[in-house]
Amino acid sequence: MAGAYTYIGRSTPREDASRVVTGTVQFIDDIALPGLLHGRVLRSPHAHALVKAVDKTKAEALVGVEAVLAWEDVPDWKGGMTNSTRVLDRKVRFVGDAVAIVAATTRKTAAEALDLIDVEYEILPGVFTLDDALDPGAPQLYEDYPGNVVTPGVPGWGPESLKDLVTGDVDGGFREADVVAEGVFGCENIPNPMPPETPGAIGLWEEPNKITVWVSDQAFYKHKGYLRRIVGSGFDIKTIGVPCGGSYGSKNMSWQLQLHAVLLSKATGRPVKLVLSKEEQLAAFTLRPSSRMHVKVGLKRDGTVTALSGRWLVETGHYSQTTQAQVAVGLGEAQLAIRCANWDLHPAIVCTNRNASGMVRGFGGQELKCSLTPILSLAMEKAGLDPFEFFKKNYVKPGDGYFWRNGKWYVYRGVDYAAAMDEGAKRFGWAEKWKGWLNPSEVSGTKRRGVGVCVHGNADIGEDPSEAYVRLDPDGTATIHSALVEHGTGQKTNIVKMVAEVLQLPLDRVSQLPTDSSNSPFERGPGGSRGTYATGSAVIAAAEDARHKLLESAAHALGADPADLDTDSGMVFRKNEPSERISWEAAVGRRTCIGYGRFEEDFTLANCMMTFVEVEVDTETGHVTLIEVVNTTDVGQIIDPPGLEGQMNGCLGSGGIDSALFEETVLDSSTGRMLDSNMVDYRWRTFFELPSVHNVVLETPFASHRFGAVGVGEVATAPGPAAALMAASNAIGVWLDGYPATPQRVLRALGNVAPGRTGGGAT
Amino acid sequence: MEHADRIRLTVNGKVHDIEIGDRDDQVGPLETLAATLRERLRLTGTKVACDDGACGCCTVHLDGMAILSCMTLTVECDGKDVTTIEGLSDPKTGALDPLQQAFIDHTAFQCGYCTPGIIMSAKALLAENPRPTEEEVKEGLSGNFCRCISHYHVVKAVMSVVPPGGG
Structure with a gap:
């Protein structure tokens, strides 16, 4: 609905478009600085070991090597949630853990130096599965985490941060239920978001205490505060945001490699660039969490959920980057999707000796949804319920409440998504394709088609504060001071469109400052689809404030009332005499008008994505082909049509729908070694395997900001995997027992099926 | 040596x-x-x-x-x-290649990291086969990774520079 607007809702070129297509965007590895050194990390070949000795002499003697550092050479800086993990430790906890870091004049020399470092290890027994880690006699990864269970709670979200979901009376709820189902289901294939650009940073240490970090993450400003928490006060920290070559949530945090670069710079007096190789990215940078649920759910035949109780195990690998936060948000998101008065759901976060899990779009809720939906399906099947009708009935409605991540209760005041869901179902042809549980929608020889549906939403669209300045110069231009970096969503273009709309300025007269924490106010950065509402609100408020100041100054000069004035195209005029126009410069003289805007955290709005999936299974080969996807949502107001379309198409990749079909990280469970940490063995979708994707977008205005929009990009991947597994199971007539639906799993399910078996895959 | x-x-x-x-x-x-x-x-x-x-x-x-x-x-x-x-752009005028302009017009990228490689593959494909079908474009770009899933916009952008009557 662009009708009312000049820029909002219209397709306009991305502000960085000409740089993107000419290859002139400067990503982190494209940056050259005088005296720049190249860093590399020596990584552990053992999953669990003590570093007894590190002999650096041969490496240090290599010409071109400027520094070699091991755990004894660095301060006791610790990161992770509850500060568990040292920047370089004497204990290594996964194959790929950092043992030593090297800076050299060339990449080649840095790589050669790694081979010259001799390390003596004392190998410790490791734990590689959830069950092994929770065994009473299991080897312990951390003294601070007895039983390998991470301390629950998110310190930054206050003492009540959501650690479990206990409300109402589950016993009473189960008594009210018409059907009760119980089961265990896991989503344990830990897919990799796998952005094309590997994570990287440049660190610069300047005596006595100045730290500058260039970083490719999606949210660079917050690193300033995060690094301060790790290194302590007394440092002057500046972070510089560099365009981010894909993140999907994963490049929200990279403190360890940032500090490796800083420490090497401190040791050498020169800037040090540290960019991970693809193998390091896949084997030693963060993955999705692994999740397993054992729950019991009670339903009435009308689709009311009367009780949900059980345990949610989340395996986080060798440390928790933010897993407690993902659990908290996941618990919140469970309530958005399932209206239920009686909960008793208890999570536990478990460490194992593998590469860590961390932030990925879907942020805990996707993993929860993938585990919970098959068990819910079992209950729906018993109650004879259509999953589309079930999800439509149970998704949060205006006036419903939920506990959010900080443990506080919020009442939803957004739109009812039922209309969007109906529209999506119509587009997909749900009513015609749905033939009941474990029934294919179509059979042709060995080819069987099946359909599935799931829903997901997040109230983090209003998480954390944002601030911005908008500066109006007398020459009729506007400059946005926002610490927002481009990471693929087009959000930097969208804030230009918002400012241009408020000021009625042509897009090319609105520019942005370089992304540097020293020139812009607080901005948490993108995450949880917050860019449209949170960042957008701050930028809009700053533009409105600047406009107000401009018109006040002009009114003073012109002897008019500010309320009688208006502006467009860098001109000021009286509303009743729009043809008599004077330039900003003529109106306000040599004056800069600076507006400030701030967004305060708000969890009373939530986005929603419902995804319908149709697959075709070849029962002879076990191969599952994705045929069609329909995503449906309501965003209030589209800001940029192709940008939104792109975000929704993203449902396939970055550990989305394809993580239910073929993506998986394969770990050798006897050594903890990852077997597919390269782009040949780790499977990904090519241009030649594109399914039909349709996106249905309604625009019912939200009470968010003046454009009535909310963001939706982060959740695009989240409902699809559970819907895809449901579709594949319906196609073959038997529940698949886990993710992904590989030919092996499909054939095993078909071979094991007993005649007449019904019921969810939960066992 | x-x-x-x-x-x-x-x-x-x-x-x-x-x-x-x-x-x-x-x-x-x-x-x-x-x-x-x-x-x-x-x-x-x-x-x-x-x-x-x-x-x-x-x-x-x-x-x-x-x-x-x-x-x-x-x-x-x-x-x-x-x-x-x-x-790719015109060395004298600096004008973008029509394919580059098509990528701008169709917002045929998200993070933009894979885009140079995709444009170079598409350009070579069009040199070899100036009138490809949509399927041929998809096949021709099968060696190019894109994780944001800009594939659909890319295919539209490439097809937009194919002269009418192609395929």
């Missing part, structure tokens, strides 16, 4: 006389074309993502053919003509 060999490499119309050897200022026998382009010639529009020949991000043209510069040794390129993303 006992003697310094030299190779001549033309990149985006400019001739480079390159010394082969083991010193840091020479191109080593194992140096990839991607590394030479990025680190020596500072043509950083060519991206290295997998460094393993799997993702197509490093695609450039070698004598007009799309090749993976991370899997090509610079020493093998003596006398060859290389075109990178920086060389």
Whole structure:
């Protein structure tokens, strides 16, 4: 609905478009600085070991090597949630853990130096599965985490941060239920978001205490505060945001490699660039969490959920980057999707000796949804319920409440998504394709088609504060001071469109400052689809404030009332005499008008994505082909049509729908070694395997900001995997027992099926 | 090496006389074309993502053919003509290639990291087959990774520069 607007809702070129297509965007590895050194990390070949000795002499003697550092050479800086993990430790906890870091004049020399470092290890027994880690006699990864269970709670979200979901009376709820189902289901294939650009940073240490970090993450400003928490006060920290070559949530945090670069710079007096190789990215940078649920759910035949109780195990690998936060948000998101008065759901976060899990779009809720939906399906099947009708009935409605991540209760005041869901179902042809549980929608020889549906939403669209300045110069231009970096969503273009709309300025007269924490106010950065509402609100408020100041100054000069004035195209005029126009410069003289805007955290709005999936299974080969996807949502107001379309198409990749079909990280469970940490063995979708994707977008205005929009990009991947597994199971007539639906799993399910078996895959 | 060999490499119309050897200022026998382009010639529009020949991000043209510069040794390129993303626009006017403009007009990218490689693959495909069908475009780009899922917009952008009556 662009009708009312000049820029909002219209397709306009991305502000960085000409740089993107000419290859002139400067990503982190494209940056050259005088005296720049190249860093590399020596990584552990053992999953669990003590570093007894590190002999650096041969490496240090290599010409071109400027520094070699091991755990004894660095301060006791610790990161992770509850500060568990040292920047370089004497204990290594996964194959790929950092043992030593090297800076050299060339990449080649840095790589050669790694081979010259001799390390003596004392190998410790490791734990590689959830069950092994929770065994009473299991080897312990951390003294601070007895039983390998991470301390629950998110310190930054206050003492009540959501650690479990206990409300109402589950016993009473189960008594009210018409059907009760119980089961265990896991989503344990830990897919990799796998952005094309590997994570990287440049660190610069300047005596006595100045730290500058260039970083490719999606949210660079917050690193300033995060690094301060790790290194302590007394440092002057500046972070510089560099365009981010894909993140999907994963490049929200990279403190360890940032500090490796800083420490090497401190040791050498020169800037040090540290960019991970693809193998390091896949084997030693963060993955999705692994999740397993054992729950019991009670339903009435009308689709009311009367009780949900059980345990949610989340395996986080060798440390928790933010897993407690993902659990908290996941618990919140469970309530958005399932209206239920009686909960008793208890999570536990478990460490194992593998590469860590961390932030990925879907942020805990996707993993929860993938585990919970098959068990819910079992209950729906018993109650004879259509999953589309079930999800439509149970998704949060205006006036419903939920506990959010900080443990506080919020009442939803957004739109009812039922209309969007109906529209999506119509587009997909749900009513015609749905033939009941474990029934294919179509059979042709060995080819069987099946359909599935799931829903997901997040109230983090209003998480954390944002601030911005908008500066109006007398020459009729506007400059946005926002610490927002481009990471693929087009959000930097969208804030230009918002400012241009408020000021009625042509897009090319609105520019942005370089992304540097020293020139812009607080901005948490993108995450949880917050860019449209949170960042957008701050930028809009700053533009409105600047406009107000401009018109006040002009009114003073012109002897008019500010309320009688208006502006467009860098001109000021009286509303009743729009043809008599004077330039900003003529109106306000040599004056800069600076507006400030701030967004305060708000969890009373939530986005929603419902995804319908149709697959075709070849029962002879076990191969599952994705045929069609329909995503449906309501965003209030589209800001940029192709940008939104792109975000929704993203449902396939970055550990989305394809993580239910073929993506998986394969770990050798006897050594903890990852077997597919390269782009040949780790499977990904090519241009030649594109399914039909349709996106249905309604625009019912939200009470968010003046454009009535909310963001939706982060959740695009989240409902699809559970819907895809449901579709594949319906196609073959038997529940698949886990993710992904590989030919092996499909054939095993078909071979094991007993005649007449019904019921969810939960066992 | 006992003697310094030299190779001549033309990149985006400019001739480079390159010394082969083991010193840091020479191109080593194992140096990839991607590394030479990025680190020596500072043509950083060519991206290295997998460094393993799997993702197509490093695609450039070698004598007009799309090749993976991370899997090509610079020493093998003596006398060859290389075109990178920086060389696609008109050298005289600076005007963008119509395919680049089509990527802008269709917002055929999200993070933009894979885009140079995708454009170079598509450009080579169109040189070989000026009127491809949509299926042929998809097949031609199958070696190019995109994780944001801009595939659909890319296919539209490429098809938009195919003259009517194509296929």
